[in-house]
Amino acid sequence: MTGLYESQRAMRQIRQTAIQRGVVAILDIGSSKVTCLILRFDGEEAAPSEDIGAMAGQARFRIIGAATTRARGVTFGELDVIQEGERAIRTVVQAAQKMAETRVDHAIVSMAGARPRSYGLVGSIDLGGAEVAEHDIARVLASCDVPPIGEGRAVLHAQPVNFALDHRSGLADPRGQVGNRLTTDMHLLSVEDRCVRDLLHCVNRCDLELAGLASSSYVAGISSLVEDEQKIGAVCIDMGGGTTGLSIFLRNHMIYADAVRIGGLHVTQDISRGLGIPMAMAERIKTVHGGLTATGRDDREMIELKSDTGDWEHDSREISRSELIGIMRPRVEEILEEVRLRLDAAGFEHLPSQKIVLTGGASQVPGLAQTASRILGQQVRLGRPLRVLGLPQAATGPAFAAAVGLCLFAAHPQDEWWDFADPSMVRGPQSLRRMVRWFRENW
Template sequence: MRDIYQQQRAMRNMRQAALQRGVVAVLDIGSSKVACFVLQFDGPGIYRETDGVGPMAGQSNFRVIGAATTRSRGVRFGEIETMAETERAIRTAVQAAQKLAGVRVDHAIACISGARPASYGLAGEIALKNGSVGQGDIAQVLGSCEVPDFGRGRQVLHAQPVNFMVDGRSGLMDPREHSGQALGCDMHVLTVDGDAIDNLIHVIRRCDMELAGVASGSYMSALSSLVEDEQELGAACIDMGGGATGVSIFVRKHMIFADAVPMGGDLVTQDVAKGLKVPMAVAERLKTLNGGVEATGRDDRDLIELGGETGDWETDRRTVSRADLIGIMRPRVEEILEEVAAILDAAGFDHMPSQQVVLTGGGSQIPGLDGLAARMLGRNVRIGRPLRIHGLPHQLTGPNFASAVGLALFAAHPQDEWWDFEMPAETYPSRSLRRAYRWFRNNW
């Protein structure tokens, strides 16, 4: 547990040091696009309470001064596959955003959507010595959580206490100053492959920037797409990206589960390309412009020109009906949603008080997806768009920028303030030092 403590504190310190500089880049390195926002933090002082602007979920203290997006290269299933290609894509996006912002950015906060995330629920309990919960007790109970074996090469990405218990009173958000005999806590830990994170650090360093924080992509899109009530009452956010589909479950404003399916919109494009025998670029265009998952009678008569640049007139003048395209896309989307449903079942989403499902990400823009998802997942489903943040251009407010917007919110309001508590010094060397100090003070 001690190394988690150190890691989380180190990440928190790094991010705060970056925020001190005032300008931070937010990088969403996805499988289909790389988005870069340059955030400027001007402190909380720009709006007063009398202006009628409240804290606004922490958005009032930053603004986007530069935003750019480019096609992603070298990323597959949400993980970096070709380092040099990814570096070029990041350079393109960062340079365009910097040019728009007019400032140089030295720190980046990135999110990673693949890399086999795994959620763990940890529990810990301590006895309270002086009958009430103090600052040190919280650190101690966080430290007392039993850490399972994560496996080789796994790194902890997020570790958040989601629940505190004092003497059987559960569901406390802030147990400080409570009186009781025992303090327990539940913690949610999300681990990912360490290699993926190392690759991310390396590629960002090759772009002359420093990584000031890493976050999980599914967590980030849930932060921006779920409204506050959904976060409070319980909801699942499904981020349908290009290479991976992230699932995260929120309740009581904390993420309690996150996972990812290594399937996404790229697979759908691939199916279209294979089924219609067209290049990937043409398949992508067909999917975006004419795709869908619910075939109606009119779609049979709706003929789509395939187009293409093969040089063969016969090949290039083919047409398919829209129903054919839907017939290719739908099984793959159903397969992805089945995987998602399996993950939700495994996570025990049935037992949540409210079972809202929010679809976001670029894949959620397929027409008719909400009906299909409602049938597949069997719950109330809505298509979510990310929150509006200050200064973001309109064309970057779609659901495919959910995780980038979530990263911006995360940079402004990270939910990791619990790691500020000092770890109690209970190891042998510090105790003996303290004893020696006491001996000196008593005898000299």
């Protein structure tokens, strides 16, 4: 199992260098837009005072550059055409650099699609009544049985979410405690290796070094769920352009993540096909007039479908808003039902709290909360990302939940498996210790 994560470890070291240098770029590559934020880290975090908490680590960084462009060459949150994706990244990085008036060399990237799959892992070791030390944590993590994640898949996240010591469960940090048996639960998220490699290639071709990789449904959850929701359990549904990601949080850890390969672009596509209009116009009609609940007034609200074909009949068509809603609603319901299936499969109904938070660009359609509460459950709310220092007003909407979450992730990454020393590496000191003990016992 060790040796699988060399690239992740290398990435973590690059992240350390980037934060020391003080400037790092955040790249959120989605199906409908690509966002780049440039973070500047200044110094140490101020000690949390009585009135102000740790500010979720936000006090440490500031956004000095932001740019967004339409996505190119990305479908279902995966890079489809490498050259096009590279152009998109170049565009945003250059614009953000211009705003920040500095150059960035390191990027932390989030990916939306790539068919994520969650696994729960359990590992346990015997301590023999000793105190839990740092290397014991590494040992118990290494003892987890890795399920067959399949050919051509890579591990994106591997986070210890729970420790148990002799039937005392729910320990966040068991170090320093004494017990006989240490057990851990780990959440492992695997994605398609091909997508990771494409992304790496693309970022490297833009002269950037990859300093971290995260699932966008995970980082959207970090930024959209408030602390209580993360603690007592909630699901964040990140409704993007090409995919809809969902991540379940419990006790401040992500315990499940998945993605549905339908998103807002499919709604646009339906409108375009149903009404026979170009995609750009369908997108505009969707954002301006779209909705999910038809009322009597919507029958009288007419939308002009202007075009320039020369056929007068065709160019002066009109539809009512009810018709538009009639096209959009089945597709949104399909997305939500698909999400419902995934939540059922994950056992979401067994969680102590059934909070559902909708975020992402496609969550801005009016009437989504009612529709979602009918399909998913009662406790639905629309989420917006956390406010972070220096974020432009244009980037505060729910469409930027993943980008903002990636900033928080960059400043405060979750402990992952590869952050702990490999047990094989600490063998040297251990054998030395054994030698010393042998000397002490025998002489």
